[in-house]
Amino acid sequence: MGKYILRRLIIALPSLLGISLVLFVLLALAPGDPFGELASNSNIPPEVQAALRVKFGIDDPVLIRYFRWLVAMLHGDWGFSFSSRINVDQLILQRVPTTLFVVGSSQIVALAIALPVGVYAAMRPYSIFDQVANTFAFIGFSLPTFFTGLLLILVFSVNLGWLPFVYRVDIAATGWHWYWENFKQAIMPVAVLGLFQAASYTRYVRSAVLDVIRLDYVTTARSKGLNEGKVIIKHVVRNALIPVVTLVALQMPAVFGGAIVTEQIFRIPGIGSLLITAILANDTPVIMAVTFVFACLVVAFNLLADIIYGWLDPRISYS
Amino acid sequence: MKERELRDLITEVKTGRLSRRAFVQRMLAVGLTAPMAGMILSHSGVAMAATAIPYKPTKAGGGGPLKLLYWQAVTLLNPHFAVGTKDQEGSRIFYEPLAGWDSEGNLVPFLAAEIPSKENDGLSEDGLSVVWKLKRGVKWHDGTPFTADDVVFTWEYARTPETSAVTIASYKDVKAEKVDDFTVRITFPKPTPFWADAFVGASGMIIPKHLFADYIGGKSRDAPTNLKPVGTGPYLFVDFKPGDVVLAKLNPNYHVPNRPYFDTLEVKGGGDAVSAARAVLQTGEYDYAWNMQVEDEILLKLESTGKGKVSIVPTGNIEFIMLNATDPAVEVDGERSSIKTKHPLFSDPAVRQAINLLIDRSSIEKFIYGRTGVATANFLNNPERYRSKKTKFEFNIEKANQILETAGWKKGGDGVRAKDGKPLKFVFQTSINAPRQKTQAIIKQACQKAGIDVELKSVVGSVFFSSDTSNPDTYPHFYSDMQMYTTTMLQPDPQIFMNQCVSWEVATKENKWQGRNASRWQNKEYDELYHQAERELDPVKRAAMYITLNEMAVGDNYIQGVVYRPRVTALNSNLTVDLSGWDNDMYQLASWYREA
Numbered sequence: 001m002g003k004y005i006l007r008r009l010i011i012a013l014p015s016l017l018g019i020s021l022v023l024f025v026l027l028a029l030a031p032g033d034p035f036g037e038l039a040s041n042s043n044i045p046p047e048v049q050a051a052l053r054v055k056f057g058i059d060d061p062v063l064i065r066y067f068r069w070l071v072a073m074l075h076g077d078w079g080f081s082f083s084s085r086i087n088v089d090q091l092i093l094q095r096v097p098t099t100l101f102v103v104g105s106s107q108i109v110a111l112a113i114a115l116p117v118g119v120y121a122a123m124r125p126y127s128i129f130d131q132v133a134n135t136f137a138f139i140g141f142s143l144p145t146f147f148t149g150l151l152l153i154l155v156f157s158v159n160l161g162w163l164p165f166v167y168r169v170d171i172a173a174t175g176w177h178w179y180w181e182n183f184k185q186a187i188m189p190v191a192v193l194g195l196f197q198a199a200s201y202t203r204y205v206r207s208a209v210l211d212v213i214r215l216d217y218v219t220t221a222r223s224k225g226l227n228e229g230k231v232i233i234k235h236v237v238r239n240a241l242i243p244v245v246t247l248v249a250l251q252m253p254a255v256f257g258g259a260i261v262t263e264q265i266f267r268i269p270g271i272g273s274l275l276i277t278a279i280l281a282n283d284t285p286v287i288m289a290v291t292f293v294f295a296c297l298v299v300a301f302n303l304l305a306d307i308i309y310g311w312l313d314p315r316i317s318y319s
Numbered sequence: 320m321k322e323r324e325l326r327d328l329i330t331e332v333k334t335g336r337l338s339r340r341a342f343v344q345r346m347l348a349v350g351l352t353a354p355m356a357g358m359i360l361s362h363s364g365v366a367m368a369a370t371a372i373p374y375k376p377t378k379a380g381g382g383g384p385l386k387l388l389y390w391q392a393v394t395l396l397n398p399h400f401a402v403g404t405k406d407q408e409g410s411r412i413f414y415e416p417l418a419g420w421d422s423e424g425n426l427v428p429f430l431a432a433e434i435p436s437k438e439n440d441g442l443s444e445d446g447l448s449v450v451w452k453l454k455r456g457v458k459w460h461d462g463t464p465f466t467a468d469d470v471v472f473t474w475e476y477a478r479t480p481e482t483s484a485v486t487i488a489s490y491k492d493v494k495a496e497k498v499d500d501f502t503v504r505i506t507f508p509k510p511t512p513f514w515a516d517a518f519v520g521a522s523g524m525i526i527p528k529h530l531f532a533d534y535i536g537g538k539s540r541d542a543p544t545n546l547k548p549v550g551t552g553p554y555l556f557v558d559f560k561p562g563d564v565v566l567a568k569l570n571p572n573y574h575v576p577n578r579p580y581f582d583t584l585e586v587k588g589g590g591d592a593v594s595a596a597r598a599v600l601q602t603g604e605y606d607y608a609w610n611m612q613v614e615d616e617i618l619l620k621l622e623s624t625g626k627g628k629v630s631i632v633p634t635g636n637i638e639f640i641m642l643n644a645t646d647p648a649v650e651v652d653g654e655r656s657s658i659k660t661k662h663p664l665f666s667d668p669a670v671r672q673a674i675n676l677l678i679d680r681s682s683i684e685k686f687i688y689g690r691t692g693v694a695t696a697n698f699l700n701n702p703e704r705y706r707s708k709k710t711k712f713e714f715n716i717e718k719a720n721q722i723l724e725t726a727g728w729k730k731g732g733d734g735v736r737a738k739d740g741k742p743l744k745f746v747f748q749t750s751i752n753a754p755r756q757k758t759q760a761i762i763k764q765a766c767q768k769a770g771i772d773v774e775l776k777s778v779v780g781s782v783f784f785s786s787d788t789s790n791p792d793t794y795p796h797f798y799s800d801m802q803m804y805t806t807t808m809l810q811p812d813p814q815i816f817m818n819q820c821v822s823w824e825v826a827t828k829e830n831k832w833q834g835r836n837a838s839r840w841q842n843k844e845y846d847e848l849y850h851q852a853e854r855e856l857d858p859v860k861r862a863a864m865y866i867t868l869n870e871m872a873v874g875d876n877y878i879q880g881v882v883y884r885p886r887v888t889a890l891n892s893n894l895t896v897d898l899s900g901w902d903n904d905m906y907q908l909a910s911w912y913r914e915a
Contacts, residue, residue, distance in 0.1 A: 048480065048484075048487050051480050051481070081394075083394045083402075084394040084395050084561040085395050085397070085400055085540050085545060086395075086545070086546060086561060091561055091562070094560050094561075094563075095563075153594070157602055157604075158601055158602060164602075165594070165598065165602070165604070166388070166598055166604055166605065168564070168585075169560070169564065170564055170566055170585065172384070172583065264589070265594075267588075267590040269563035273562075274562060277391075277392060277394075277562050277589065280781070281394070282785075
């Protein structure tokens with residue numbers, strides 16, 4: 001096991017290196033310039049622009065800039081944001097807790113909906129409940145988050161006035177009131193992301209359970225006289241969830257990606273909205289760092305999925 | 320408008336026959352800024368009478384929270400690093416300049432005890448120096464007293480190239496020296512008619528010497544105060560998350576009595592302009608939203624819910640069209656639109672005149688911009704008629720047809736006019752932005768009726784406005800025949816604005832397209848007059864020169880105004896604020912209050 005993880009980690013390194021090179025070159029080739037705003041600003045003489053360009057080494061060849069970035073990264077220096085003039089790691093660390101909170105709660109909501117609905121639908125395939133659940137799941141993952149987000153804002157903030165649509169991390173209340181305010185403002189973004197995920201998870205859970213529920217050992221368990229609840233929970237779901245768990249792990253990077261849009265709509269100060277502002281400002285070091293973090297997440301969760309799979313399913317061996 | 324007419328107008332203001340406001344509006348109509356108009360009046364002996372700002376609260380504090388929404392979040396809080404207005408606004412909450420500009424072009428003292436004038440010996444006759452008297456008893460947020468040392472230090476800090484301050488242009492040529500603890504003298508290398516630039520307005524915010532002294536030059540980015548501002552302003556710094564939120568609270572030791580009114584201040588950032596308008600005008604979640612680049616139709620609809628109002632103040636920004644004086648189709652020495660070429664169509668003045676007649680400005684104002692863009696095009700062609708708003712520009716397809724016909728451009732079988740085998744066909748480019756695409760369509764349609772075939776091109780804003788030398792689609796490259804964008808007047812003095820037409824600013828490959836003259840229009844007379852205006856000390860004469868310069872540029876039809884872009888903000892209905900298009904929105908933050 002330990003050997004396997006080590007081997008996977010060693011394989012992950014060159015792929016991360018490759019990803020970073022591709023990202024860096026793409027960003028370097030992309031149009032736009034971090035000092036574009038300076039260029040169209042008549043108050044700033046060209047000398048200052050030139051000084052800034054030299055200071056940040058923007059005019060050097062791409063590969064030299066890449067190696068400089070790589071060496072700095074290995075030293076733990078994530079670079080320096082052009083537009084905020086502070087270190088990128090500081091900027092990202094400020095944002096991570098909010099994103100984790102929103103993404104984490106939405107995953108919990110998604111699983112809390114998908115598990116019971118999926119299992120129940122699989123227990124009674126093609127029943128009315130199954131049909132309704134399927135329809136909703138279909139609608140759920142067909143609607144993009146930017147649409148459902150705007151829809152919820154229109155209904156709950158503008159028309160009903162129940163929920164705020166600007167997310168704030170600085171709520172000036174204490175005690176229960178603070179929790180209540182936080183809860184209120186998190187409802188819509190978490191619902192948008194959670195329901196979207198729940199829709200696809202429901203379908204995975206349903207088909208996984210359906211695969212297992214017809215197997216002979218389930219019939220055996222039933223004929224032993226076990227009650228239905230025990231059969232489902234102990235015998236069916238336990239085995240059916242093995243592929244689902246890995247799926248959830250593999251879905252995590254996609255969830256972070258989906259959070260980008262949701263964060264922008266609700267003004268959630270997470271890494272997703274940081275990425276968008278950085279892209280708009282052509283703040284290359286920040287774009288590079290955030291996309292690289294996403295790349296690391298993909299690699300890490302892939303590894304995690306493989307490990308969990310083996311741990312849950314004893315038939316898989318790593319040797 | 321000539322010098323004499325200007326003098327007559329000034330006399331009218333002096334004798335009270337013309338109001339100050341009306342004078343300023345006329346100056347705006349001929350292309351001068353309100354601050355410039357204010358300078359003219361003050362030079363002519365009409366005192367800068369800053370309009371009293373209505374302020375009802377009788378004590379500081381008690382106003383609860385004030386919530387501001389910026390759809391582009393504040394990313395840094397050092398005013399001398401602030402590239403965009405959003406960062407200037409964020410910094411202005413904490414820092415103050417010696418003086419700012421109000422909406423009518425008056426200088427309003429903040430950290431200055433009074434505005435320099437000839438009467439108080441602040442201005443020298445030769446235009447070589449200004450003496451600023453500083454307000455006494457002002458304290459930095461950490462309790463250290465504010466003195467002349469801080470002002471001189473700010474100059475030292477900003478003018479050092481290694482600091483990479485974006486405000487360097489205001490400081491690099493002047494010299495600031497301390498006369499005593501509360502007096503600073505600024506000297507200029509040559510007579511400078513527009514003296515109110517350094518230490519004034521958005522680029523003039525004073526920073527504390529005791530906190531920045533160790534971080535001048537190359538170490539500037541390491542200063543902890545960059546992220547934790549300590550200023551003299553009405554609110555104290557609490558917290559800042561770059562790109563998200565700025566928090567502040569009332570400064571109990573603010574140097575103006577009974578101010579500010581609000582106890583806490585929150586500046587939230589991010590999202591988009593439309594939903595920001597919604598949060599103020601419709602749901603009332605926020606009190607103020609910055610820079611409402613939203614279609615007027617939407618604003619009107621949101622306003623009708625009654626929770627908020629839209630404030631519109633004039634600025635010097637203008638959306639305009641320029642014609643290429645050079646040929647974008649021919650490549651000379653590795654660059655297109657080379658100044659060695661001449662545009663095959665636009666070199667005929669008839670064509671330029673026809674295009675001017677084909678821009679339907681009133682429809683563009685009425686159907687696209689509404690209150691957020693005021694049609695003002697031909698005003699510089701017709702200065703003697705500037706009083707009448709309606710006759711300033713003309714939209715006349717028939718007349719355009721006639722002009723082209725007499726100039727020898729005959730319609731061919733495909734309905735497109737041609738002369739000497741050259742068809743009237745050209746490319747019209749602009750950045751991607753809904754109102755601009757609609758404007759393009761209106762112009763294309765009118766041109767079609769006059770036998771001109773216009774091909775439309777839209778470029779992503781981040782490319783169009785970039786300084787990328789290798790990308791041919793930027794506006795300084797101007798590799799097309801006609802283009803449209805907004806040129807912003809960042810400084811109240813038109814000198815820098817007007818250099819967009821001088822011949823030594825032509826954008827070329829040689830200067831890496833850094834030159835500001837993108838149309839490549841050149842005129843010897845213009846160049847000479849521009850130099851004269853640079854040296855002219857009498858503000859009235861100087862103003863007359865700028866008006867003439869404007870006429871030259873626009874009269875040749877290479878540059879054609881479309882609409883003025885005033886500054887639009889969304890405000891909560893019961894909030895009373897004072898905004899100026901010549902300074903940051905936050906310039907009078909201390910006087911904002913809420914009607915009970």
